[in-house]
Each structure stands twice: as structure tokens, then as C-alpha cells.
Amino acid sequence: MVFELNLGTDSVTHAHPQTPSCVESETSIRGVLAQLQSEQRGCCLICREGLLVGIFTERDAIRLMASGTKVNLDQPIETAMTKTPVAITNAESVASAIATMSRRGFRQLPVVDDQGRPVGIVKAAGILHYLVEHFPHYVYNLPPAPHHTPQQREGA
Amino acid sequence: MECPFCAHANIEGADECQQCGQPLGDMHLSAPRTFVERGLLTDRVSELNPRKLFAVGHRTTVQQVLQLLVEKRIGCVTVVDDDQKTIGIFSERDCVVRLGPTFCDHLSRPISEFMTTDPQTLPADAKVAFALQRMDVGGYRHIPLVASNGAVTEIVSVRDILQYLTDRMPMSPS
Structure with missing residues (x-):
């Protein structure tokens, strides 16, 4: 089966969006960090009344941690999140998602419905997987290591 | 012709790699259809x-x-x-x-x-x-x-x- 690569017409739903991890904006920073840790996630979407109002990524977490013991972890996540994050809709093409990611330096893009409710999250890894699916022979049929030389020729 | 498996330089047209014995014909890998596929096998990181x-x-x-x-x-x-x-x-x-x-x-x-x-x-x-x-x-x-x-x-x-x-x-x- 041959996949035709249509970056410009395939919607972002092809790029393996994940179910987002959402928290309410009143949640404490400590709570969000604990959630990221237990779910092993790279980011958390912050919602108010079901609508997307912010995003808290690993990068935000690092900045917070680097500032050391000065942070009060009981403050609401609103104070540490990135407000009004760039989001896309399911109708957008993979090409435009990639363009947004590389132009702005994002690795995750929240996907929202027409009312602004988060429905998914597109990650760079998901896009990579989508691209790799178009030439699986060249990526999955590789020897265990580059320059791998068998000790003996195969066969009888 | 460079072996895609072990990077050994073989003479052009060889059926199998002189070093690792992997077939170099198009039996196991279809010829790269696109520019990207060729790039994956020839470009280096x-x-x-x-x-x-x-x-x-x-x-x-x-x-x-x-x-x-x-x-x-x-x-x-x-x-x-x-x-x-x-x-x-x-x-x-x-x-x-x-x-x-x-x-x-x-x-x-x-x-x-x-x-x-x-x-x-x-x-x-x-x-x-x-x-x-x-x-x-x-x-x-x-x-x-x-x-x-x-x-x-x-x-x-x-x-x-x-x-x-x-x-x-x-x-x-x-």
C-alpha cells in the first residue's frame, strides 16, 4: 500500500494527536507538577469553564525549578502558565502545524474545537511518526547499528 | 556503490555486499521512489x-x-x-x-x-x-x-x- 504524502491537505488528525491532560486554572503549581510527573507528560492544558486559557509545558517547569526555592508552589497555575497559547483546529493541515511549530519554536500545539474547548494535542513526535509512516521500509528495516557487520555471512 | 547496511564501498553493480553479504539488488529494498527516500539512505546525520x-x-x-x-x-x-x-x-x-x-x-x-x-x-x-x-x-x-x-x-x-x-x-x- 502506497501512502501519498499530502502535507498540505491531510488534517492534523493524521499526525497522531493525543488526548490532552487538562487542569482547572485554580489548580496549584504543585498539583500540576505532580500530574505531569504521574502521567509522564510534557505539558498540561489549563482550562477555565472548559475553555483553553493557558498551557504549562516542561519548559515552563524548568524555568520555575531553576528559580530555586523562591517559588511558592501553592499558588494557582495561572501565575506560572503561558497565557492564551497558540492553538489550532482539527481542520488545519499538517503543513501549517509544522510551519507554526518551526516558526514559533513549539513542540506541542493544542487542538481546540470551534468553541475553544481543547480536544487534543499535536506533538513533534506525532508529526515525525506521521512522516515516517510514509517511508517505513527505509526507517524500520535497518540493521541494529550503523556500520553493523555480521561476524559470518548468513545462510548455510 | 555503498552498502546501505555497513557502508562498505562495493564495486558498481555487485549483487551482494563484499563485507556483510547483504543483498544489494532491489530484492529487499524497493528503489527509492522519492527524493526524500533517497536522502534517508545517503544523507548523513x-x-x-x-x-x-x-x-x-x-x-x-x-x-x-x-x-x-x-x-x-x-x-x-x-x-x-x-x-x-x-x-x-x-x-x-x-x-x-x-x-x-x-x-x-x-x-x-x-x-x-x-x-x-x-x-x-x-x-x-x-x-x-x-x-x-x-x-x-x-x-x-x-x-x-x-x-x-x-x-x-x-x-x-x-x-x-x-x-x-x-x-x-x-x-x-x-
Whole structure:
């Protein structure tokens, strides 16, 4: 089966969006960090009344941690999140998602419905997987290591 | 003609590789259909514009590493032992998963307690297909590159690969 690569017409739903991890904006920073840790996630979407109002990524977490013991972890996540994050809709093409990611330096893009409710999250890894699916022979049929030389020729 | 498996230079038209015996005909790999597919088998990871890698000693504290990550705007550092041998990698994901909400208690601990040991690396002259495979299958975001003299000085990230692929793929205007 041959996949035709249509970056410009395939919607972002092809790029393996994940179910987002959402928290309410009143949640404490400590709570969000604990959630990221237990779910092993790279980011958390912050919602108010079901609508997307912010995003808290690993990068935000690092900045917070680097500032050391000065942070009060009981403050609401609103104070540490990135407000009004760039989001896309399911109708957008993979090409435009990639363009947004590389132009702005994002690795995750929240996907929202027409009312602004988060429905998914597109990650760079998901896009990579989508691209790799178009030439699986060249990526999955590789020897265990580059320059791998068998000790003996195969066969009888 | 270079063997795609072991990079041995064979004479043009050979049916199998002189070194590893893998068939070089088109029996097992269909001829690359596109520019991108040919690129995956011939381009080397050095063409992904790998960035300079930051290495820290294994006794560096977590706080110092966190500050380095923020100041240099990088996603990971490698950890080296006293002989400058790479023993681990510490990435953004390790921060979130290993430090977590109790990070304040760990800030003065050495980074070697929180790093991922024995990171997946690639030789600097490996083909791009290997980097793609490692990242897609292993779920890694960064792969340090090992030069022929054993030095680990460069790193490729998933964004470099996305950039490489999208630069070469036909993209109809959207």
C-alpha cells in the first residue's frame, strides 16, 4: 500500500494527536507538577469553564525549578502558565502545524474545537511518526547499528 | 556503490555486499521512489545541522544544570565522568518526571542521581534513517552524536529532523 504524502491537505488528525491532560486554572503549581510527573507528560492544558486559557509545558517547569526555592508552589497555575497559547483546529493541515511549530519554536500545539474547548494535542513526535509512516521500509528495516557487520555471512 | 547496511564501498553493480553479504539488488529494498527516500539512505546525520552539545560533570548540582538549560535555551545536557566519558543525559523530561513537585529538596544533589544513564547515541557519520528510527521507535527527542575519535560534541533533536524532512518534502500550498 502506497501512502501519498499530502502535507498540505491531510488534517492534523493524521499526525497522531493525543488526548490532552487538562487542569482547572485554580489548580496549584504543585498539583500540576505532580500530574505531569504521574502521567509522564510534557505539558498540561489549563482550562477555565472548559475553555483553553493557558498551557504549562516542561519548559515552563524548568524555568520555575531553576528559580530555586523562591517559588511558592501553592499558588494557582495561572501565575506560572503561558497565557492564551497558540492553538489550532482539527481542520488545519499538517503543513501549517509544522510551519507554526518551526516558526514559533513549539513542540506541542493544542487542538481546540470551534468553541475553544481543547480536544487534543499535536506533538513533534506525532508529526515525525506521521512522516515516517510514509517511508517505513527505509526507517524500520535497518540493521541494529550503523556500520553493523555480521561476524559470518548468513545462510548455510 | 555503498552498502546501505555497513557502508562498505562495493564495486558498481555487485549483487551482494563484499563485507556483510547483504543483498544489494532491489530484492529487499524497493528503489527509492522519492527524493526524500533517497536522502534517508545517503544523507548523513551531520546534514541535519546538529547543534553544539553542552556537557556537565557528574558532580554538578541539579540547580546549576537547571540554570544552564534555561540560560542556553537548550533541552538537554550530557553528563560526563572524570575521564570526560559520557555516562548519561539529563533532559527536560527528566526534570519533570524525576524531580517533580519535590524539586526543592533535590537542588543541591548531584545531577548523576537524576540523569538517564547510558543514552542512545549514533556515530556522526550514520545515515539520517537511523536517527529517524531511533527517535520514532525509542521516543527520544535528542540523540548525541559520537565523532570518529570518540568525542561527543554534537546533538540532533527531533526538530532538526522535522526541519530536514519538511525542507525536502513536496508541500502543496495550504
